[in-house]
Amino acid sequence: xxxxxxxxxxxxxxxxxxxxxxxxxxxxxxxxxxxxxxxxxxxxxxxxxxxxxxxxxxxxxxxxxxxxxxxxxxxxxxxxxxxxxxxxxxxxxxxxxxxxxxxxxxxxxxxxxxxxxxxxxxxxxxxxxxxxxxxxxxxxxxxxxxxxxxxxxxxxxxxxxxxxxxxxxxxxxxxxxxxxxxxxxxxxxxx
Amino acid sequence: xxxxxxxxxxxxxxxxxxxxxxxxxxxxxxxxxxxxxxxxxxxxxxxxxxxxxxxxxxxxxxxxxxxxxxxxxxxxxxxxxxxxxxxxxxxxxxxxxxxxxxxxxxxxxxxxxxxxxxxxxxxxxxxxxxxxxxxxxxxxxxxxxxxxxxxxxxxxxxxxxxxxxxxxxxxxxxxxxxxxxxxxxxxxxxxxxxxxxxxxxxxxxxxxxxxxxxxxxxxxxxxxxxxxxxxxxxxxxxxxxxxxxxxxxxxxxxxxxxxxxxxx
Numbered sequence: 001x002x003x004x005x006x007x008x009x010x011x012x013x014x015x016x017x018x019x020x021x022x023x024x025x026x027x028x029x030x031x032x033x034x035x036x037x038x039x040x041x042x043x044x045x046x047x048x049x050x051x052x053x054x055x056x057x058x059x060x061x062x063x064x065x066x067x068x069x070x071x072x073x074x075x076x077x078x079x080x081x082x083x084x085x086x087x088x089x090x091x092x093x094x095x096x097x098x099x100x101x102x103x104x105x106x107x108x109x110x111x112x113x114x115x116x117x118x119x120x121x122x123x124x125x126x127x128x129x130x131x132x133x134x135x136x137x138x139x140x141x142x143x144x145x146x147x148x149x150x151x152x153x154x155x156x157x158x159x160x161x162x163x164x165x166x167x168x169x170x171x172x173x174x175x176x177x178x179x180x181x182x183x184x185x186x187x188x189x190x191x
Numbered sequence: 192x193x194x195x196x197x198x199x200x201x202x203x204x205x206x207x208x209x210x211x212x213x214x215x216x217x218x219x220x221x222x223x224x225x226x227x228x229x230x231x232x233x234x235x236x237x238x239x240x241x242x243x244x245x246x247x248x249x250x251x252x253x254x255x256x257x258x259x260x261x262x263x264x265x266x267x268x269x270x271x272x273x274x275x276x277x278x279x280x281x282x283x284x285x286x287x288x289x290x291x292x293x294x295x296x297x298x299x300x301x302x303x304x305x306x307x308x309x310x311x312x313x314x315x316x317x318x319x320x321x322x323x324x325x326x327x328x329x330x331x332x333x334x335x336x337x338x339x340x341x342x343x344x345x346x347x348x349x350x351x352x353x354x355x356x357x358x359x360x361x362x363x364x365x366x367x368x369x370x371x372x373x374x375x376x377x378x379x380x381x382x383x384x385x386x387x388x389x390x391x392x393x394x395x396x397x398x399x400x401x402x403x404x405x406x407x408x409x410x411x412x413x414x415x416x417x418x419x420x421x422x423x424x425x426x427x428x429x430x431x432x433x434x435x436x437x438x439x440x441x442x443x444x445x446x447x448x449x450x451x452x453x454x455x
Contacts, residue, residue: 045300049296
């Protein structure tokens with residue numbers, strides 16, 4: 001299907017252009033809009049930036065707890081054993097074992113999933129196929145159990161009916177979609 | 192954090208305990224049978240098979256393996272360390288978080304401006320036409336609509352910290368419309384399932400982490416991620432609507448309590 005490949009290549013070309021300018025234009029839009037509405041942009045920015053410091057420091061314990069456990073598991077050779085076994089069922093070139101681990105942890109803990117993704121960035125290189133797959137999965141899924149527990153807990157709901165089933169099914173669909181799209185998008189990257 | 196964290200306790204213990212036991216066993220076996228060691232000599236990879244003959248050699252190799260193992264664990268949380276495999280510097284847990292301070296501060300600075308100027312409220316208004324279709328049971332002008340829209344807007348911009356309190360407010364408003372207080376209503380389930388399917392349009396934190404990891408293409412994953420997110424969200428919406436058709440919703444609350452004062 002040469003026309004489809006050509007279309008995909010062109011689509012990728014323009015989406016890369018859009019991707020690379022989206023952040024600068026959002027910044028521009030936010031600042032100009034706020035300035036025009038006489039928001040004290042400088043002071044308000046500082047207020048928000050203070051919060052950024054807290055967020056970054058707050059994630060340290062969550063990173064330590066999961067990164068050390070992954071390091072131990074990996075250094076022992078057990079990770080390689082799991083990856084080889086999984087590779088027999090799911091080809092690691094299609095769905096990298098690191099991304100499988102990320103998918104399994106994400107519904108349980110956002111902090112732990114972030115740790116797995118950052119570990120992949122460090123080990124495989126941030127622009128590798130595995131890192132792109134992990135970035136897409138991290139963005140297209142949520143910490144299902146946490147959200148359900150917090151939101152239902154806040155109003156005392158005990159019978160959640162079909163929430164968990166639909167939530168997990170949607171998560172699974174998003175993961176499968178992520179893997180398929182990533183393979184179309186970055187299929188030619190070295191693995 | 193309820194049930195989610197509970198499962199994580201098991202996974203974490205499994206990773207640590209299996210990892211260490213596996214490491215010890217693998218080292219013991221290697222020392223007995225000999226191991227193949229790959230070294231880089233003059234830029235070339237050379238693999239040699241080493242057999243340990245005397246007890247002294249075996250003990251030495253075993254303690255070396257233990258040291259390497261310990262070092263890996265400590266490296267993973269360090270500010271920065273030399274990776275012997277590639278010879279490059281890498282960040283551990285603390286280094287990653289430190290590198291993130293600036294990016295996060297920058298991002299939240301801009302977001303605070305967007306909030307103060309009313310841009311986020313504007314975004315909420317822009318998505319409101321879809322509202323009737325998604326939540327038919329919420330009366331027009333009920334305070335639940337506003338809270339849900341603000342929560343969706345915060346989620347779309349990747350403002351997780353702002354999204355959670357708004358979501359809790361929305362749940363309280365939805366509970367005021369719910370006639371069966373211990374059971375989730377259709378509107379609540381739809382609201383949570385859409386939240387769970389990730390509504391992110393601007394994955395600011397992931398872009399930040401990629402920039403911090405020196406990516407040459409930090410935003411390249413954006414469009415593919417949007418496609419995957421849309422598929423997930425649409426399927427959550429369709430599944431909820433189909434199940435709504437075949438199950439019974441909780442009864443609506445009697446009119447005098449359905450005014451939203453419960454959230455106040």
